[in-house]
Amino acid sequence: MPDNPDHRLAGLTDAARALQPRTVALRRRLHRHPELGLELPLTRTAVLDELADLPVKVHTGRSSSSVVAVLEGDRPGPTVLLRADMDALPLTEQTGLPYASLIEGAMHACGHDTHTAMLASAARLLADRRDLLAGRVLLMFQPGEEGWHGARHMIEEGLLDASGPAGVPISAYALHISATIPTGTVQTRPGPIMAAADVLRVTVLGRGGHASAPHDALDPVPAAAAMVGALQTMLTRRVTALEPAVLTVAQIRAGTTSNVIPESAFLEATLRTLSEHTRTFLHEQVQTVCQHTAAAYGCTASVTLEAGYPITVNDAGAAARVDALAGAVLGPGRVNPMTSPILGSEDFAYVLDRVPGALAFLGGCPPGLDPDRIEPNHSNRVLFDESAMPDGVAMYAAIALDALR
Numbered sequence: 243m244p245d246n247p248d249h250r251l252a253g254l255t256d257a258a259r260a261l262q263p264r265t266v267a268l269r270r271r272l273h274r275h276p277e278l279g280l281e282l283p284l285t286r287t288a289v290l291d292e293l294a295d296l297p298v299k300v301h302t303g304r305s306s307s308s309v310v311a312v313l314e315g316d317r318p319g320p321t322v323l324l325r326a327d328m329d330a331l332p333l334t335e336q337t338g339l340p341y342a343s344l345i346e347g348a349m350h351a352c353g354h355d356t357h358t359a360m361l362a363s364a365a366r367l368l369a370d371r372r373d374l375l376a377g378r379v380l381l382m383f384q385p386g387e388e389g390w391h392g393a394r395h396m397i398e399e400g401l402l403d404a405s406g407p408a409g410v411p412i413s414a415y416a417l418h419i420s421a422t423i424p425t426g427t428v429q430t431r432p433g434p435i436m437a438a439a440d441v442l443r444v445t446v447l448g449r450g451g452h453a454s455a456p457h458d459a460l461d462p463v464p465a466a467a468a469m470v471g472a473l474q475t476m477l478t479r480r481v482t483a484l485e486p487a488v489l490t491v492a493q494i495r496a497g498t499t500s501n502v503i504p505e506s507a508f509l510e511a512t513l514r515t516l517s518e519h520t521r522t523f524l525h526e527q528v529q530t531v532c533q534h535t536a537a538a539y540g541c542t543a544s545v546t547l548e549a550g551y552p553i554t555v556n557d558a559g560a561a562a563r564v565d566a567l568a569g570a571v572l573g574p575g576r577v578n579p580m581t582s583p584i585l586g587s588e589d590f591a592y593v594l595d596r597v598p599g600a601l602a603f604l605g606g607c608p609p610g611l612d613p614d615r616i617e618p619n620h621s622n623r624v625l626f627d628e629s630a631m632p633d634g635v636a637m638y639a640a641i642a643l644d645a646l647r
Contacts, residue, residue, distance in 0.1 A: 250374060250643050250644070250647060251570055251571050251640050251644075254571055254636040254643075255572070255633070255636045257370075257636075258363065258364075258367065258631075258632035258639070259632045261363045261366060261367070261632070261635060262628075264366075265359045265362075265363040265631050265632070266359070266628055266631070268288060268292055268359040268363075269356050269359035269628065269631065270341040271288050272285055272288055272350065272355035272358060272359065273339075273343065273350050273355045274341055274344050275343075275344060276343050276345055276349055277307075277328075277329065277345075277348065277385075278330055278348055279385065279386055279388075279390050280305070280306035280307065280385045280390050280392060280395065281306065282306075282307040282329060283307060285329075285358070285385070286302065286307040286308075286309055286328075286383075289309050289358060289383050290302075290309065293365065296313070296365055297313065297314075297369055297372070298311040298312060298313045298381070300312075303385075303395070303399055304399060305395050305398075306385045306386055306392060306395050306396070307328075307385045308383065308384055308385055308392065308396050308399070308401075309383035310380065310381065310383070310396070310401060310404045311365065311381040312378055312379070312380055312381070312405050312409075313365060313375075313378060313379040314375075314378045315372050315375025315376055315377050315379075316373045317375070317377075318376065319375070319646055320378075320411075320412040320645075320646065321378045321380050321409040321411045322377065322378075322380065322411060322412065322413050322414070322415070322641070322645040322646060323380040323382055323411040323414035323597060324361060324364065324379060324380070324381055324382065324414075324416070324638050324641065324642060325361075325382040325384060325393075325414065325590055326354070326357040326358045326360065326361035326362075326382070326383055326384065327354045327357055327358075327384045327387035327416075327590075328355075328358050328383055328384060328387075329354060329385050329387055329388050329392070330352075330354065330388075331349055331350070331352060331620060332347055332348060333348070333622040334346055334347055334349065335351070335622055336622050336623050337623055337624070337625060349622055351619065351622060351624050352388065352619045353418070353419035353420075353421075353624075354387065356419050356606070356628075356630075356631055357416075357418065358383060359631065360417065360631050360638060361383065361638055363631075363635045364635045364636075364639045365379070367636075367639040368642055371639075371643065374643055374646075375643070377645075377646040379642045379646070380401075380404060380405060380411055382401060382593075384396060386589075387589050391551070391592070392589060393589040393590060393591075393592040393593055394592045397593070397596065401593075402597065411599075412597070413557075413560055413597060414590075414594065414597040414598075414599035415560070415564070415600055415601075415602070415641045416588075416590045416599075416600075416602075417601075417602055417603075417604050417634050417637060417638065418601060418602070418604065419604045419605075419619075419630065420607075420618075420619060421606055421607055421608075421613075421616050421617065421618055421619055421624050421625060421626055422613045422618050422619070423604070423605030423613060424605045424613055425607055425608070425609065425629060426572060426576055426604075426630050426633045427576050427578045427604075427605040428564065428572065428577055428604060428605070428637065429578050429579065429580045429602065429605070430561045430564050430565065430579070430580060430600055430601065430602035430603065431556065431579060431580040431581075431583065432556055432557070432558035432561040433555060433556060433583075434553050434554065434555050434556075435555070435556050435580065435583050435600075436554035436583060436584055436585075436586055436587055436588045436601070437514040437515055437516050437583070437587055438514065438515050438516070438518075438521050438552055438553045438587065438591075439512060439513070439514055439551050440512070440513045440514075440515075440525070440547055440548060440549055440550045441510065441511070441548040442489070442509070442510065442511040442545070442546075442547055443509070443510050443545075443546045443547075444466075444469065444509040444510075444511075444532050444544070444545050444546075445506055445543065446462040446466045446508075446541050446542075447506050447536075447541055447543070447544065448460035448461055448462035448465065448504075448505060448506065448507075448539075448540070450502065450503050450504055451502075452502070452503070453500065453501040453502055453503055454501070456503060459503040460541055461503050462504060462505070462506055463496050463497070463503075463504070464539055465507070465535060465538070465541045465543075466507035466508075466509055467494075468535050468539065469531070469532055469535045469536070469543075470491045470509070472535045473489055473491065473511070473531055473532075474489070476489075476527055476528070476531050477524075480523075481520060481523070485516070485520050486515075486516050486582075486583070486585065487514065487515050487520055488512070489512070489514075489524070489528075490512050491510070491511040492512060493510040494507065496508065513525075513528070513547070514587070516553055516583055516585075521553075528547065529545050532545045533545065551587040551588060551591050552591040552592065552595055553591060554588045554591040554594060554601055555591070555594055555595075556594070556600040556601060557594075557598035559598070560599045561600045561602075563644065564600050564602045564637075564641070565577050567641060567644055568637060570640070571637060571640045572633055572636070576633070578605075580603075588601060602637075604633060604634050604637070605630060606626040606627045607627060608625050608626070608627040609627065609629075611625075
């Protein structure tokens with residue numbers, strides 16, 4: 243729980259609002275020039291420019307465009323990590339904003355530009371309050387969140403040791419803006435908050451032939467079609483209804499023309515789970531279902547499962563601390579606890595596997611729009627309310643001030 247919030251956290255929201263022109267300028271600079279994956283040279287330059295006049299020690303990544311900045315408090319103490327992701331999505335923006343993406347096929351459709359701008363401004367607030375910090379803040383500016391395992395790359399390069407062996411973080415936090423949550427509200431929960439996301443790929447092998455004589459061939463298409471239904475039945479009959487799991491076949495490919503039975507058919511699916519037990523069980527089950535379904539049609543199946551991001555699990559104490567701080571800094575009416583996790587995935591999970599902490603969502607639905615009907619994150623028409631950013635700036639700073647009191 244926050245300690246003497248009126249003293250330690252007083253004035254944070256006002257200070258964050260005073261920085262809003264700077265926060266917005268950085269956000270829009272990033273929004274106009276989105277970059278994909280692990281290599282974000284323009285984004286990294288923008289972050290380094292924003293940190294240049296702050297008393298931080300900066301480390302840049304070798305295998306990616308990551309930036310790690312260490313801010314030392316005036317008194318000795320532990321380390322707390324704050325994360326902002328920086329990469330964009332491969333979408334062509336259709337928002338009509340005056341600062342819309344100038345890059346065809348790239349867009350900040352998940353709000354990572356707001357995360358980066360908020361953390362940079364939070365670093366400025368914390369630099370002005372070093373006398374209140376007993377320890378250090380590890381600022382993690384991360385590329386490659388959208389499927390590129392950027393957090394894992396940063397950990398492998400020594401992220402958690404950036405402050406030296408004695409400075410391994412005792413806690414880690416990240417904020418994620420959402421267009422489908424009312425502006426300025428904060429949502430989080432203890433335990434699993436986001437899912438593991440694995441990729442299932444199946445090649446069904448048959449024997450090609452003339453489409454007029456299917457009895458002379460082994461058609462893989464009916465086998466693949468049956469496989470889609472069999473996988474859904476597996477979920478409802480082999481996994482308890484009390485345990486969330488999603489398997490979506492998102493791609494099917496087979497054949498080249500109307501009068502040829504193809505030799506093979508291909509399926510690709512995403513598998514989302516919220517417990518390691520269910521994840522392991524389903525990895526075994528999909529192999530069995532796909533191979534046996536193919537066999538029932540006289541075909542064979544080659545099945546691969548590519549492990550994606552782990553389950554994002556919040557420490558119960560850290561999640562409660564975020565709620566308490568949101569109430570103290572933003573007001574009790576701005577705390578909106580999550581009743582259930584979501585089946586999206588997040589590579590901050592790699593950090594939370596090593597360090598207790600929490601991921602929380604920050605509402606960013608523009609005024610006058612219905613959060614239940616607005617275009618969501620990952621839409622090329624998504625809009626985020628920039629007036630929510632001072633709340634995020636204040637929350638990042640409050641988390642560090644509270645952890646390093």
